C-alpha cells in the first residue's frame with residue numbers, strides 16, 4: 001500500500017488578528033492554521049491521493065473541506081459525523097468556540113450571517129448545504145436547530161443510527177446529498193460522535209443526553225453500557 005506521511009502543518013500567527021472578531025476564541029491561531037491545511041489538502045488530493053487529516057479541533061474542517069473542493073472542482077458531498085451540528089456563528093455561539101462554527105462557514109446559504117473575517121479572505125463558502133448530511137447528532141443548540149429546520153438540512157440523529165444501523169443511514173444520507181453517486185465524498189468525523197465510554201478523551205462529549213435517553217427507554221442498552229464500563 002502506498003501511504004505517505006506529509007507531516008505536521010506549520011504556520012505563522014498574526015497576533016494582531018486576535019481580537020478582531022468578537023466571540024471567536026483562538027481566532028488568530030485558527031486563521032493561520034486553516035489556510036495552510038486547505039493548501040496542503042488541495043495539493044495532496046491533486047496528486048491523486050486520498051487525504052486523511054488528523055487534528056483538531058473541528059474548526060479545521062472549514063479548511064479540509066475547502067481544500068478538497070478546490071481539488072475536485074466543487075464536485076463534493078459532505079458527511080458530517082458528529083454529536084454536534086457545529087453551525088453556530090459568532091452571534092449565536094454559546095461558547096465562543098470556533099469548533100462549534102465550521103458548518104456555518106462552509107455552505108453558501110449561511111454566508112450572509114457573518115461579519116467580515118480578517119485574514120480569512122482565502123476562504124469562501126464552498127458548497128451548498130443540499131450536499132451536506134449530518135450523522136449522529138445528539139447535542140444541538142437552539143439556533144442550530146432553527147438553521148437545520150429552515151434550510152432543510154439532511155440530518156440523522158443518534159436515534160436514527162440506532163434504529164436503522166450505520167450502513168443504512170449512510171446510504172440514506174447519500175441518497176439525499178448525492179443521488180447520482182458521482183461526487184467525491186468528504187467525511188468529517190468528530191471523535192465525540194462515539195460514546196464517551198468508547199472514546200472518553202474529548203472536550204465536548206455529546207453523550208450525556210443519549211445515555212440518559214437510552215437508560216430511560218431501553219433497559220437492554222443500560223445493561224450493555226454498564227457492562228462495557230465495568
Ligand SMILES: NC(=[NH2+])NCCC[C@H](N)C(=O)O
Nearest residue numbers: 058084088095097099100204
Ligand atoms: N466540534 C465540537 N466539539 N463542537 C462542539 C460545539 C458545542 C456547542 N454547540 C458550541 O457551539 O459551543
